[in-house]
Amino acid sequence: MKITNGQQHYLNAIRQNKKTTIEMTNKAAEVKKQSEQTSVEISDEAKKLAQANLAAAPSEKAKAIKQAIQNGTYQVSTEKIAQSIVNHITEQKKAAE
Structure with a gap:
């Protein structure tokens, strides 16, 4: 017969919390890595439009x-x-x- 005072439930909650924290950290690192790889190119038409808007400001x-x-x-x-x-x-x- 095993006698517990609820510590196992408490320990399971701590383990789950640590697991969730690690998963969230890994996801955040993955999102950051993906955002660092994103690049934007502005077309010549967009550049001309921006210049026209500045000229007509x-x-x-x-x-x-x-x-x-x-x-x-x-x-x-x-x-x-x-x-x-x-x-x-x-x-x-x-x-x-």
Whole structure:
């Protein structure tokens, strides 16, 4: 007859925890190894598109608006904003019909 006080269950839990930790460590190392081998190449078309976007970046109008905001002289037209909201709602209603 073997008498135990629950230590075997405790020891099994510790063994399982160690096993899980080792497995997770191995998986993490494998993922890291795979990510180190990943490479990305940018096509010529993508490079040209990026250059075009940089060239067309902030227009003169955008620069002027930014400067006015920084100076505190930018005037917001509440009428234009309200009209745009009304136009947008009208378009949504037409599209829903």
